[in-house]
Amino acid sequence: xxxxxxxxxxxxxxxxxxxxxxxxxxxxxxxxxxxxxxxxxxxxxxxxxxxxxxxxxxxxxxxxxxxxxxxxxxxxxxxxxxxxxxxxxxxxxxxxxxxxxxxxxxxxxxxxxxxxxxxxxxxxxxxxxxxxxxxxxxxxxxxxxxxxxxxxxxxxxxxxxxxxxxxxxxxxxxxxxxxxxxxxxxxxxxxxxxxxxxxxxxxxxxxxxxxxxxxxxxxxxxxxxxxxxxxxxxxxxxxxxxxxxxxxxxxxxxxxxxxxxxxxxxxxxxxxxxxxxxxxxxxxxxxxxxxxxxxxxxxxxxxxxxxxxxxxxxxxxxxxxxxxxxxxxxxxxxxxxxxxxxxxxxxxxxxxxxxxxxxxxxxxxxxxxxxxxxxxxxxxxxxxxxxxxxxxxxxxxxxxxxxxxxxxxxxxxxxxxxxxxxxx
Amino acid sequence: xxxxxxxxxxxxxxxxxxxxxxxxxxxxxxxxxxxxxxxxxxxxxxxxxxxxxxxxxxxxxxxxxxxxxxxxxxxxxxxxxxxxxxxxxxxxxxxxxxxxxxxxxxxxxxxxxxxxxxxxxxxx
Numbered sequence: 195x196x197x198x199x200x201x202x203x204x205x206x207x208x209x210x211x212x213x214x215x216x217x218x219x220x221x222x223x224x225x226x227x228x229x230x231x232x233x234x235x236x237x238x239x240x241x242x243x244x245x246x247x248x249x250x251x252x253x254x255x256x257x258x259x260x261x262x263x264x265x266x267x268x269x270x271x272x273x274x275x276x277x278x279x280x281x282x283x284x285x286x287x288x289x290x291x292x293x294x295x296x297x298x299x300x301x302x303x304x305x306x307x308x309x310x311x312x313x314x315x316x317x318x319x320x321x322x323x324x325x326x327x328x329x330x331x332x333x334x335x336x337x338x339x340x341x342x343x344x345x346x347x348x349x350x351x352x353x354x355x356x357x358x359x360x361x362x363x364x365x366x367x368x369x370x371x372x373x374x375x376x377x378x379x380x381x382x383x384x385x386x387x388x389x390x391x392x393x394x395x396x397x398x399x400x401x402x403x404x405x406x407x408x409x410x411x412x413x414x415x416x417x418x419x420x421x422x423x424x425x426x427x428x429x430x431x432x433x434x435x436x437x438x439x440x441x442x443x444x445x446x447x448x449x450x451x452x453x454x455x456x457x458x459x460x461x462x463x464x465x466x467x468x469x470x471x472x473x474x475x476x477x478x479x480x481x482x483x484x485x486x487x488x489x490x491x492x493x494x495x496x497x498x499x500x501x502x503x504x505x506x507x508x509x510x511x512x513x514x515x516x517x518x519x520x521x522x523x524x525x526x527x528x529x530x531x532x533x534x535x536x537x538x539x540x541x542x543x544x545x546x547x548x549x550x551x552x553x554x555x556x557x558x559x560x561x562x563x564x565x566x567x568x569x570x571x572x573x574x575x576x577x578x579x580x581x582x583x584x585x586x587x588x589x590x591x592x593x594x595x596x597x598x599x600x601x602x603x604x605x606x607x608x609x610x611x612x613x614x615x616x617x618x
Numbered sequence: 619x620x621x622x623x624x625x626x627x628x629x630x631x632x633x634x635x636x637x638x639x640x641x642x643x644x645x646x647x648x649x650x651x652x653x654x655x656x657x658x659x660x661x662x663x664x665x666x667x668x669x670x671x672x673x674x675x676x677x678x679x680x681x682x683x684x685x686x687x688x689x690x691x692x693x694x695x696x697x698x699x700x701x702x703x704x705x706x707x708x709x710x711x712x713x714x715x716x717x718x719x720x721x722x723x724x725x726x727x728x729x730x731x732x733x734x735x736x737x738x739x740x741x742x
Binding site: 247251528531532535536539540542543548549550551552553554555556557559571573574575576577588589590591592594600601603604606607608610611612614615 | 656657659661662664665668669671672673675676678679680681682683687688689690691717718720721722724725726730
């Protein structure tokens with residue numbers, strides 16, 4: 195191709211395209227207005243990190259971070275709550291640390307985005323203008339793919355516990371209330387999904403709990419996927435040695451209906467009865483992404499982005515971070531945090547009239563526990579290739595074949611450090 | 619490869635003439651600061667500065683904000699540059715025992731080890 199791959203236009207979005215067309219230059223408009231305004235929707239690992247680092251790297255940028263929850267609930271380690279090793283209180287963090295960077299925190303719910311006028315509307319009636327908006331809402335669920343799901347969830351008969359918080363605590367309470375000899379059914383959706391390793395970790399830590407308190411109990415793991423797709427050898431080894439006969443793993447088994455009268459999950463192949471039903475639906479990019487018109491991959495599920503700026507290729511000045519992104523990267527806290535930094539750095543370069551780094555590098559480490567003293571990591575480095583417009587996995591990445599005590603320590607340490615890095 | 623990149627430099631420089639900030643940059647560009655390398659490609663220094671800032675911040679996720687860890691994972695802040703680079707090379711070659719660091723070391727280049735080493739050596 196004649197044009198160079200670092201075709202600056204692609205990275206800079208409509209702002210620079212307009213420049214080429216010889217029209218008004220939004221970039222220079224910042225100088226007139228004074229400060230560039232970035233509105234970030236969602237203060238999870240992606241959004242909070244992006245807010246913090248935007249302010250840290252350029253204090254001239256005005257950052258408004260909109261988040262519906264008053265507190266931060268960590269999904270990483272939430273399976274430890276399921277296994278009785280922690281409570282949700284341990285995973286509930288304050289947003290106060292972000293204030294010292296000059297992030298303007300707004301606790302409200304976004305109800306609309308006008309991507310032409312560049313404003314974000316909230317439930318409490320605010321209309322907040324932006325130069326760039328960053329959407330980091332995490333996932334929403336496609337509950338309509340499982341008949342009876344919404345009613346069952348609303349009635350508290352089933353859980354997803356796939357967004358940490360009250361759902362996590364409810365699942366824990368249900369497991370505590372379950373009699374010895376009971377059956378715990380976990381239904382896991384096919385990838386791509388948030389935290390692909392999570393369902394297997396959940397089965398492991400529930401087994402850890404049952405082994406201590408309810409040794410006659412069973413776990414049936416219904417997996418829509420064909421196999422344990424993350425850290426398979428580690429889980430198989432853990433299940434065989436620590437929880438023999440307790441976990442019944444059934445791949446290729448997608449849930450299609452739930453019947454709470456008979457506490458039964460109906461899959462494409464069988465009816466599975468349980469005392470506690472944990473049904474994780476398929477995820478998709480948060481609904482706010484649909485409002486902005488950026489949930490537009492071929493299936494209309496995830497959000498394609500430019501790998502340098504995380505801007506939507508379709509809707510200028512709208513950036514997307516974290517689990518909502520259409521990508522080959524793991525949907526992990528680590529990746530979300532890292533994307534938040536790449537997006538923040540690219541915006542700072544653009545605001546200052548410089549070229550953003552065309553070769554961002556992403557690292558992802560994710561630990562999964564198999565008991566209250568063993569854990570194993572998976573780690574991978576991905577480098578953006580502007581020619582291929584894709585992040586390429588670097589050789590050498592992969593998962594531990596076995597969980598151990600050192601990695602259990604590191605898992606705790608990783609969690610403390612990523613919370614500190616994300617929240618101030 | 620390098621030829622390809624200088625084209626990009628020209629393209630972005632041309633774009634920069636469009637605005638006042640760009641004009642200031644363009645006059646500076648006449649001094650031609652030495653280009654730096656990322657994965658074998660030549661870049662303007664501002665791109666490398668931004669790249670280094672972000673790859674160092676990637677380390678913060680496990681090693682704590684600014685490389686200051688208060689937990690079992692070691693701190694990187696204040697480490698001597700030479701020590702950092704040697705450690706990364708040893709991780710890469712499998713000479714130093716590691717849980718995830720070999721996987722990380724394999725994903726970064728020698729220039730990046732240098733840049734990260736310099737970054738963390740300066741953190742007080």
